[in-house]
Amino acid sequence: MTPEADFRLRHRHLLGIEPLDADEIRLILDTAESFLEISRRPIKKVPTLRGRTIVNLFMEPSTRTRSSFEIAEKRLSADSLSFSPSSSSVSKGETLLDTARNLEAMAPDMIIIRHASAGAPHLLARICRSNIVNAGDGAHEHPTQALLDAFTMRQKKGRIGGLRVAIVGDITNSRVVRSNLFLLKKLGATVVIGGPPTLLPVGLDRLGVEVKPRIEQALEGCDVVMMLRIQRERMSHGAFPSLREYFNLYGLTEERVRLAKKDVILMHPGPMNRGVEIANEVADGPYSVILDQVTNGVAVRMAVLYLLSGGAAGELAA
């Protein structure tokens, strides 16, 4: 636990991991410990956010992130509602700003936004009184994913600093990788990036990561391996010739897992493409912590909602 009981987040919004400092990240992770405990009780509900209204504005399809936020909100007793493009006026041509202004007029306390365009949460943050939580914006950031990943690493490894974390897959188009990279660097881990050169963005060297074009090199000696989802539509953009060849060159097989440390843990932000980026038997193997990530996601999101609504480290109702 952070020593000062009244330590709070310095930001009104969670737009990304990049603006946070290491203490704020630790505060969120520590706070999530308490909320994980709540999720294990028979009655999984606390009155912490009673009377607060939270809007889940999901303008891009998402099942797990949205469910995770909704469960977190319910466990904190917040009143929440979910919007998605098919059921809202967005499909009628309303701009994002108008949608936001309309939501704001109903005086919510927080808006959770998922959007296909990078920077959409920043646009909202410019005009909204509510706290904005980025639940994934284009290829930019997915901060709560990185937080739940870090929480899981800490849970399994006891630390983040000093870990060697390999992230393999479509780096160019991944918001998960950016958030993870910022977080892991801030907490002192070594990040190794692996993937086909056609899916590695320029300038990675300036972000202080090791870049390995072959998965074997990336996995060597790592404590954590994180496999990223391969989107089938990337194939049509010519980044690789076939899913079959992708699996042959980059798929995580048992043989390749053995290149990592013996006690390696395997993570995946989901949803998985079995047989594309990950072999079936690996996904279900003993080192897989993929379902722990999902469980921890709820606790981490409860912590984020609690802290953004003004909560402090030491004030948590037991």
Add this chain to the structure above:
Amino acid sequence: MNWLLRGGRVVDPAGDLDRVQDVLIRDGKIARVAPGIPVDNVPVLDLAGKVVAPGFIDMHVHLREPGREDEETMETGGAAAAAGGFTSIAVMPNTDPWNDSQSVTEYIVSQARQRSVVNVFPIGCVSKQGKGEELAEIGDMVKSGIVAVSDDGHPVASSHLMRMVLEYTKIFDIPVIDHCEDRSLSEGGVMHEGYHATVLGLKGVPAASEEIQVARDLILAEMTGGRIHIAHLSARGSLELVRRARARGVRVTAEATPHHFSLTDAAVSESAYDTNTKMNPPLREEADRRAILAGLADGTLDAIASDHAPHNAIEKSVEFDHAPFGILGLETSVSISLDRLVGGGVLNLKRLVALYTTGPAGILGLKRGTLAPGAAADVTVLDLDRNVEVDVSSFRSRSRIAPYHGLKLSGAPILTLVGGRIVFDGRA
């Protein structure tokens, strides 16, 4: 229209002049430039301490008329130009309809004559409707007043068409202006491909997208002997290509914009996705910016052009991915240039004036950009000591989109005369 402009520092690169002189204007033309001209019954403008230059020319402007009068019109664009120190503007053909025929050219010319306070020189299309397929009727448009051809905004993708237009325009001795972009490399891109695009998760446009098309255009210009003009050059590789081609004798000219020599892609990060930092070609890296500064100083670049691109504020206030490319430039171009180029010690005042006068006039074949006796009395007066703070709400333009709001600059245009008529007076 008669005036005596008294006691200003006359900077006229066409006449290789930089000296305190009087300028006498009679009947809308320059009558005499000399020290201590004695006159009676001619009104006097005392310009001691100010710079008197030939009227500035912005050779890359989007007026949006006809078609998008909600974004800019002859009146508002003309007033913005005058306030920015410009006496002439060349306007791009990507209006609605495109300026691809004599009738549209004639419409623009006649509307401009009635409603714009500055001279408007239309640029015609390379191809019908800017589609990049068949040549537009360039001869007809030349008869009605176009000074160049371009499918601006729609880069000429077909090498064959580019060859044809470079050959065909030799009949009229007008330049072909190309927005150089290999769309197969830039498709979906919204900012420069580099470190900042990677951090922001935005799709990048590589410098190679511009450089490849510049290289192709130069090869075709060399082969045909036609005249190619590279619009808004943004990448250092393109500059090097132009420099080497010119040394070989290729008939190439090039322009750069104030945003490309004053800002970099870091502005997209620093502004947290402000769509006022989104333009095409995109803001590039510091090394590119420095290369452009060097190109402006050493003559590889012939003109500063603003690429003034008005957009409706509502269309620009959206997700970065969805916002249209482009920002305003007419009302900030000269102050940014004075502050960053002259104030910044990159080049001297005479060179700067050349980039706004003899440079573009030479490219477009205009008998302007000079204070020689007999020339039209287009005059731009500058105050190098005027401190300005950019306030987008004060723009004459119909649009408000610029990444410079609140920027403090030293040096500004204070008086603009077109054909001897005062079209802007910002003297304190």
